[in-house]
Amino acid sequence: MTLPVRPDLAGLHPYGAPQLSVAARLNVNENPYSPPQGVVDAIAAAVHKAAEGLNRYPDRDFVALRADLAHYLAIESHVGFLQVENMWAANGSNEVMLHLHQAFGGPGRKVLSFAPTYSMYPEYARDTITDYVTLPRRDDFTLDTDAAVAAIAEIQPVMVIVASPNNPTGTALPLSDVEALCHAADQVPGGCLVVIDEAYAEFRRRGVPSALQLLPEHENLAVSRTMSKAFALAGGRLGYLAAAPAVVDALQIVRLPYHLSAVTQATARAALAHHRDLQAQVDEIRAERDDTVRWLQEQGYTVAETDANFALFGPFEDREKVFEGLLERGVLIRVTGPEGWLRVSIGTPQEMALFRSALLEVTA
Numbered sequence: 500m501t502l503p504v505r506p507d508l509a510g511l512h513p514y515g516a517p518q519l520s521v522a523a524r525l526n527v528n529e530n531p532y533s534p535p536q537g538v539v540d541a542i543a544a545a546v547h548k549a550a551e552g553l554n555r556y557p558d559r560d561f562v563a564l565r566a567d568l569a570h571y572l573a574i575e576s577h578v579g580f581l582q583v584e585n586m587w588a589a590n591g592s593n594e595v596m597l598h599l600h601q602a603f604g605g606p607g608r609k610v611l612s613f614a615p616t617y618s619m620y621p622e623y624a625r626d627t628i629t630d631y632v633t634l635p636r637r638d639d640f641t642l643d644t645d646a647a648v649a650a651i652a653e654i655q656p657v658m659v660i661v662a663s664p665n666n667p668t669g670t671a672l673p674l675s676d677v678e679a680l681c682h683a684a685d686q687v688p689g690g691c692l693v694v695i696d697e698a699y700a701e702f703r704r705r706g707v708p709s710a711l712q713l714l715p716e717h718e719n720l721a722v723s724r725t726m727s728k729a730f731a732l733a734g735g736r737l738g739y740l741a742a743a744p745a746v747v748d749a750l751q752i753v754r755l756p757y758h759l760s761a762v763t764q765a766t767a768r769a770a771l772a773h774h775r776d777l778q779a780q781v782d783e784i785r786a787e788r789d790d791t792v793r794w795l796q797e798q799g800y801t802v803a804e805t806d807a808n809f810a811l812f813g814p815f816e817d818r819e820k821v822f823e824g825l826l827e828r829g830v831l832i833r834v835t836g837p838e839g840w841l842r843v844s845i846g847t848p849q850e851m852a853l854f855r856s857a858l859l860e861v862t863a
């Protein structure tokens with residue numbers, strides 16, 4: 500039998516990093532800590548309550564959740580201007596990104612990003628028959644802003660997507676760069692949206708700003724966040740976005756009705772209510788990140804500047820061999836980034852001790 504699979508999808512394999520049961524799972528930038536007991540109890544109680552109403556469809560517009568998200572950002576990033584109308588959410592920021600492509604992408608339209616970056620970006624584009632174009636980052640993984648501005652004028656994309664902190668490099672984008680991108684996007688005749696993917700925002704170092712601050716001045720700016728990393732809720736699947744109401748209106752058109760289940764809404768709201776309890780974990784991960792970077796540098800490695808919960812380090816002549824050697828010792832990291840580099844997610848102190856001793860053995 501011949502299946503009429505789209506020719507551009509034929510023979511492709513689904514994306515996904517290995518999910519292995521090893522001592523230290525440091526390959527997909529998860530939070531290594533379970534949600535604290537108080538948060539687990541609050542989620543369980545909220546889901547129990549939601550279960551009583553599961554015969555009904557959930558609030559299609561998830562208004563209470565959007566209000567909670569706006570309230571959380573007001574505290575986390577000192578932005579007091581966000582209202583329900585500015586907020587959007589979906590099953591992970593991956594789905595938020597897909598909504599953006601469904602609403603703004605499509606045949607004959609281009610999305611611009613800056614490599615190396617998140618490996619899912621080309622997939623959202625492919626799935627929505629949008630052209631995905633990348634410009635290389637500088638050697639230190641910062642953005643070549645002049646080249647970016649020139650490229651926006653030349654290729655006239657519908658969206659410019661920048662992860663900040665960037666995955667897999669950890670690089671944060673200065674606000675002056677975000678502003679330069681927004682101004683360049685303003686000049687694109689058909690309009691152009693600048694999307695800053697702040698999946699790792701909560702891990703940024705002190706003094707590193709969030710692009711959320713710039714929303715009042717830029718109607719063509721959208722900032723996406725997720726509860727997958729800092730909230731220890733990767734399994735809960737909740738990503739969200741803050742932007743001008745017109746952007747959110749466009750996303751409403753393409754979402755499936757009731758895309759956020761009542762269970763998901765209840766889970767996310769319970770976790771948001773406890774965001775202060777989760778802050779201690781984030782602080783520990785940031786401290787462990789800084790210690791890991793220092794240790795790697797002491798071993799003579801180059802480490803990309805990181806504001807995320809992972810570090811990209813190298814160079815290795817044979818990074819596959821180092822990856823395999825670590826895996827044999829129960830440490831799963833990620834072969835990603837330019838040739839010669841490896842990425843390690845920041846785990847618990849015990850996991851990072853295992854990582855350090857395994858790396859010393861493998862490279863001895």
Ligand SMILES: *Cc1c(COP(=O)(O)O)cnc(C)c1O
Pocket residue numbers: 528590591592593594617662665666696698724725726727728733737738
């Ligand atoms: C982990 C990650 C996300 C989060 O995806 P979710 O679907 O929210 O789990 C988004 N963007 C980047 C760059 C990431 O690394």
